[in-house]
Amino acid sequence: MDNSPARHLFQVIARVLAFLVPLVAVIWVLAIPQRMGFLIYPEQVAALMLGAALCVAFSRDAATSSGPKLLIDAVLAILALSVGAYVYVRFPVLSEGSHLYPTEAFILGLLVALLVLEGLRRVVGWTLVIITLTMFCYALWGHLVPGPLRGRGQEFADVMRFIGTDSAGTWGSALQIAAFVVVIFVLFGGVLLAVGGGDFFTQIATRFAGRGPGNTAKIAVVASGLFGSISGSAVSNVMSTGVMTIPMMRRSGFRPDQAGAIESVASTGGQLAPPVMGAAAFLMAELLQMPYKSILLAAILPAVIYYLSLYVQIDFIARRDDHRSADWIEHRPMRQVIADGWLPLAAFVVLLGSIFAWNTRAEVAAIWALGLIVVVALGFWVLRVVNVSWGPAVSPKELAAGITKTGGQVCDVLLICAAAGMIIGLLATTGLGFSLSLFLIQFGGQNLFGLLVVTAIVGIVLGLGLPTTGVYLLLATMTAPALVQLGIPSLSAHMFVFYYGMLSMITPPIALAAYAAASISGAPQIRTGVQAFRFGWIAYFLPFLFIYKPGLLMSGPWYDIAYVFASSVAALALVSAALIGHALGRIPLPARIGAAVLGIAMIAPLRQIGPAALEFGVSALGIAVIAIYVLRMRSGPGTMTALRD
Template sequence: MPKITVVSGFMALVAVLAFLVPATALVWVMAVPQRLGLLIYPEQVAAFMLGLSLAVVYGRGMDAKAPAMRAVDGVLCFASLGLGIYVYLRFPVLSEGAFYHPTESMILGILVSVLVLEGLRRVVGWTLVIITFAMFLYALFGDYVPGALRGRGLPFADVMMFVGTDSSATWGAALQIAAFVVVVFVLFGGLLLALGGGDVFTQLAMRVAGTGPGNTAKIAVVASGLFGSISGSAVSNVMSTGVMTIPMMKRSGFRPEQAGAIEAVASTGGQLAPPVMGAAAFLMAEILQIPYREILLAALLPALIYYLSLYAQIDFIARRDGHGSADWLQREPMKAVVTKGWPTLTAFVVLIGLIFFRNAQAEVAAIWAILVLVAVASVAWLAGRGGGALSPRQLVAAIARTGSQTCDILLITAAAGMIIGLLSTTGLGFQLSFFLIGFGGENLFGLLVVTGLVGIVLGLGLPTTGVYLLLASMAAPALVQLGIPPLAAHMFVFYYGMLSMITPPIALAAFAGASIAEAPQLKTGIQAFKFGWIAYLLPFLFIYKPGLLMAGPWWEVAYVFVSALAALLLVAAGMIGHALTPLGPVLRAVFVVVGLLIIAPLRQFGPPILEFGVSAGGMALIAAYVLSARSGRSAPVAAAASRQARRGMPRAAGE
């Protein structure tokens, strides 16, 4: 009994620490210390939150651990908490005079490195740990590296002092953005779901998907996109929404690997879909020093194309394989959906309104939206209503759950801060950019392909946030130096950092969907790769057709969007072999070739009329096919009606 009591008490402490993570972020973003006249550096608060996060990571699941492991993790937990408090108290002194306290600074750097890397290994595996350790080795022994990437070796003490005390390393911009922006938005999403926002999204998805062929999969696409836009995590989104959508798809006739893949691709796209997107979007806004609303606007059309491509493929497959409408789904009337979901919809209106019409900072707008949700939940609880009500205990529990979810992000960004800082202080970042600029000056397309492949490979073992931060430090500056607009360059690496979620052989989101669908993992990964094909081409359009990112005159934006839609319809139909009607081999090949030519940046190789002519030809091809398919389907019905009229027979219902 005493052991159970100790473990239970320890887990309660961990829950309190998890609650303090988002609570601290809220206090800082609302400028409470400044209003009280306190002079506190943002690095101090970020360090305190990292210490809390490390303590939560080491303390989670203590009841399931062996006694020896409990003792080790207990020590690590309290060491992490002590680290956060110590840096909070000592940072003002050490940041200004680390060389006056060399031993203290070196020990602090060692402690930070060990705790972060071990915590990182537990939450995301070895890949980022190995990359970070390799950067430490380069900082120490860079003078032994041959060739153009040769650097200068730094003393061990200097490297540790830099990691532990410098504002451009562990406690720098990456960690601060995650602590003060990402955590707030994750809290907003967590409260939204706790108040029943999930049911509202599902019902809205049912209304949008309608009753056409394959509507269960279309519901999964819309619902997962809505969920993913506020969760920002592909795998967790699959695990939360997939338990409902995947069985629905299987019941309506989709193969298990198709159902798992559709859910994975839809959930992965949530990181691209405004208004919340993934954590990397907030990092992008801060790195580029542009308002978050500009990121949202730039991401809007690519996200629409991504989801419309998936939607069209589902429709064509459903028609080809005979998946009818799932009439057994219970859809609530739109009025009932709005009546029940008005708190969710109101919070979204507040968020978007403040960002776009009041020019509020993204995190400030999110806090106002959170206050709306908390007020609604509290009033509903006081009024004794069940729906949309949260008691104070439930509210605290929801905040603590959010805190636990954000701990992983804070560890990832802390390690990324170490890497970014070491890239800068060793000069390796400059050397890599110089090398890439030289390569891209001869072959920009080749540089884009290499950058995309590196993003996918890094993503096999890293979350999107980590991949983006690495590529934003190494590859994006080279692309910008070659004349590519900064937003386009960063959106390029952002997309390719995400694609590993649906790219075999790892394809974490697809494998999560496969586990729910009880389907072979590799088959599901291959299906996800096929369903998400458009996402591999979109980043190249950011570079060669920037109108897709809302850059340029309105007619250019409209042209790029419409032509991209035409291309995705043609390619999807050609790959599947069916659109409104079955397609023969020749027509399939024509559709795919014309679709890819529309996407291709032909203006780079010839006069503009060449590209516009191909696009016009593709749209004419679609129009001719639709007219032909409709007349072909209506001809038998018209002939039957004519025969019945001549015989004096009434038409049968439905003919």
């Protein structure tokens, strides 16, 4: 039997819905229904978008299936879209009176749970499905759990009614942020790249890296960081920029595993680099009820230190292994770079100006920047049609393709956030969230550092099977409240769990970003993962500084912020030199050990265990050692090291 017409139909359905999902988000953020006099709840729109996202996921599978599987996928796709539409219509009634329609609410919740779990299984694997099912089991039989985590058992029908109709569950803040904020920024990033943003970032990176040793890897770091700050996805960033940067690094002399590791660490850091960051940053702003610009400001110094550490290590390796400057790379004059990339630059000015100067909501600011790009690019396309070729033109067909691609990308995020909403809601209704926080508070009251280590390990383990957004939402619900109750500033606590949710991307044995880079470089996966772990070492220390040295998050007086930043930069230089065995010259083993110990001591919160003079003294010693070393190397023989003297 020929299933080609049916498969083609579902291809069309997937494309149409993927195109509509971002447009619905734009319409809602601009409050167009409200301006027209319609009273619509955000939960209704989020449900409609989730139904469309599920339909896209099932339709994509149906487009490549045959036989019974095609029929199953087709039924699930139609059912998903129908459920989303049904919730859109019935939510105002069921949210207030589900007890008046118990059977309807039960069936609806059951369908929502089954569809979301099956969609999750297909797009992100089993990990989040298992976690969600475990939470369902706890909701049903939590009263049988012994000890302090004993919960309140609920009836299966009540749990399903909660899943299908309650604003604190599936249709809550997690899904709404994904639907109305994350979608907008992903769309902004996609359209930005379509008008030459990619080439603009690459040329900026080329100018920034200069012509020094290892400049190909330095270009990769800057370019991948810029790309990653827009895309917010480590793996997709590796696959998009790595095909260019990894061969370039290999050509200049870097080993395949080094090239893959550098690309994966640079791409992973895009999730923590302003101005866009990743989906988790928007969730953090909502959970903390904090302006998005406050999250951006807090993320600046950690992002600078993260990328500066990688940059310094590349420079030391290039000097050690004698990687010459790659003079074959084109270096356009900065004036030409700005002239060619003025539209992406103008879009960023509008975005950041709206957020910081006019206090516009982040998603609205992104729409203004997006509108600028679309209007200008389509205008240039019209001029090109009449044989006037000037400026970055985008045809309506290309624009529609970009919007459709965005819709396909955000479907996964919508499913993850829907499941996270279920988990967050069940944590609240069962009392597990309170019990877990109380248990962690008691543990942390005796050993705060131990609690932080446990939280870090849990974040990395969860991240082995979940994207950063899912890990952050779980940790922000389960562990961050306990840290806050122990007196840690809420922003520091949430940034801590955010970072450790991201680090699984470069942490073996399942370093997804590193393994994606290995598929391009041709290096063994494990070896690339280990190299990525080494290159990204600073990221494992930074979250602890958020807790013990909040100046790194722009909290406190300016002199404390400056001190924490300067001491952290000096520490990363010492530890990087110790790891590589080379800085401006070769460093012998005893000096390497001394540099590593001194660098780690500079990072350590010595003020917590001794007088402040101890920490300041160690930091002053570290900075003095670096200064003496540089002066000696500049004035003496190239093989001499001040540390050895």
